[in-house]
Amino acid sequence: MPKIKLPTKSPHIDMTPMVDLFSVVLTFLMLTTTMRQQEPAPVDTPASISEKPTPDFNMMTLLLSKDDKVFINFDNGPDTLLKFRPKILAEMGKRYNIEFTPSELREFEKYPSSIGVPILKMKEFLGTRDNKARTAFQTGVPIDSTDNQLALWVLFARQVNPNIQACIKGDSKTGFPIVKKVLDIMQDKNVNRFNLITSLEAVRINVEEIQK
């Protein structure tokens, strides 16, 4: 004798429409997604009203972190079509008499985010598989006048790809001296046009308010 009376209708919900909807959303998200890349340093970009989107290729991004380190990235990660990245590294290696093996060049090509490794440590960096060990190498590109590797990166990037544009991605809290230094280095290499990467902030200006 059951004490609890079961409901006459079984509580079966038909989930098929739900599954259909989920499939559509999932497919959409999977197709549109561009993975957010993990940067070697957290950067909180300042906001601006500019609505121009960042280009997907022909760009080199200089990442300026809060603790005055400089990282460099070409063509937004590994999705380069013309394979500029390994060429730039090979040129860099030639200058410093470092021979990079094809597998190391491929590793550099595939590396998804900005790189801030001194060139002398680059071989070790590319040889490491462990992510934690890799971050330890990311000490920033040297920009001292005695060993200005950033200038060389910029120089070779422009030699390999003459159409390359300079983008600067900085944290709002990055001190100005480092920004100035980087701008100076770029200007020495005759780069005068910069794209500052910002996040969008909607601002509406009321004209009447201004007319007062």
Next chain:
Amino acid sequence: MAEIIQEEKEGGKKKAKKHAPHIDMTPMVDLMCLLITFFMLTTAFSKAKIMEIVLPEKIKDKNVDPPKIAKYRTMNIILGPDNKIYWYPGMVSPEDYKNLPPLTETDFGPTGIRKLMLDRNRALFKKIDDFNNQVISGKIRISQDSVQGAIRQLKKDDDTGPIVLIKAYKKANYGNFVDILDEMNICGIARYTFVDIAWYEEKMVETAAGIPSAATTSTK
């Protein structure tokens, strides 16, 4: 016994076949929920935007003079420490470092630098705004690309607005730099650029902000 059980089983199977084949979709839904959440969190929805700036070319040849600009239209903006902005009109030469003009302090708020810039740039701002309104209301039929070009032409033809020289004191940060350039874009300033700060201007900031200049080494 065994046979009977088998029979029962078989009978049960046949009975089940009569029913509509209900598949329990709950685990599938669970999994999909998870995947959707994952993709939503990892997707960078809005791509980062860029703001263009063209810096004046460095003059390496000592014999070439930098381009001359009208003094009465010049406005100097110095980004100071603690998100402050200092400004002064005209120019200061290194010779009058004994009596430097005072700096006016302002901030990044809408009543601060924006009002200041708009007051000086009203004619051009009005022109651009009218043009934009006409485009939106359909009075002028023009493609989106040509709008930018037309605004650029308006800016080029302007000869009343201020010429803004932006300088940064060493305690300023990158956020200030982007903010001030953004402010120039908002106010539709036609001519602005970023230049190096001079040592006497650093001194002026230090006086205005009350920073002891002994602690700082000015680059002469």
